[in-house]
Amino acid sequence: MDRSSIGSQGLFIAFEGLDGCGKTTQAKLLIQYLLQRNIPHRHVREPGGTEVGDKIRQLLLSPETRLNTWGEAMLYATARAQLVQDVISPSLAKGEVVVCDRYLFSSLAYQGYGLGLDVELVRTINMKAVGGLIPHISFLLDIPVETWSQRQSSKQHLDRIERRDADYYQRVRDGYQKLAREHGLVVLNGQHSEQKLYSQILEKIEAYIKGGRYN
Ligand SMILES: Nc1ncnc2c1ncn2[C@@H]1O[C@H](COP(=O)(O)OP(=O)(O)OP(=O)(O)O)[C@@H](O)[C@H]1O
Numbered sequence: 001m002d003r004s005s006i007g008s009q010g011l012f013i014a015f016e017g018l019d020g021c022g023k024t025t026q027a028k029l030l031i032q033y034l035l036q037r038n039i040p041h042r043h044v045r046e047p048g049g050t051e052v053g054d055k056i057r058q059l060l061l062s063p064e065t066r067l068n069t070w071g072e073a074m075l076y077a078t079a080r081a082q083l084v085q086d087v088i089s090p091s092l093a094k095g096e097v098v099v100c101d102r103y104l105f106s107s108l109a110y111q112g113y114g115l116g117l118d119v120e121l122v123r124t125i126n127m128k129a130v131g132g133l134i135p136h137i138s139f140l141l142d143i144p145v146e147t148w149s150q151r152q153s154s155k156q157h158l159d160r161i162e163r164r165d166a167d168y169y170q171r172v173r174d175g176y177q178k179l180a181r182e183h184g185l186v187v188l189n190g191q192h193s194e195q196k197l198y199s200q201i202l203e204k205i206e207a208y209i210k211g212g213r214y215n
């Protein structure tokens, strides 16, 4: 990958998966790669990344917040809409690579499948909120709930969502796998080593750039 291989519409890459699956680890490795090659990029994480988004993030993740299920889904969509308008779309318009730590499929998995909301409705609301913008490539770093549990146990502080139980996370994982089949997410085994995952991710991106597709 080099500067000239990214089209004028930019390249939008998202990392998805359960808490602790390795999204931030892989996003940072990819950012390092882009930095080394002088490829213009933006690294964002959800929810947040805008003034209103950061306030919403605090509300959503604070264990003190009492919030009903649709309220939760709508707040995620609100933060996402602002991030797209203020950051992601302008960055893509400049031809940059946008690396996003979580995006729309998180809402479908966590609020749709996890909380049992109407998945199609959550999708419709989110698609409207982001003006139909979906990533060129969404990577799903798939881990079983046992691995989620092991990786969570080393965390000092669990946020409001992370306090949910294994049954919830099982629904989220199953939901993600279904979404991957329906919407063409690139599924990688999150139990592989960080380095192996990193090279698989670069391979997929290269293939996408060369052929306009990744498989
Ligand atoms: N491939 C891997 N194999 C083993 N451990 C890993 C791997 N990738 C990341 N980890 C470890 O798992 C933990 C969670 O990783 P990371 O923070 O990247 O996950 P995340 O998906 O961003 O989690 P969250 O959703 O909570 O932000 C870290 O301690 C990290 O070092």
Ligand SMILES: [Mg+2]
Pocket (backbone or CB within 6 Å): 023, 024, 025, 101
């Ligand atoms: Mg993370």
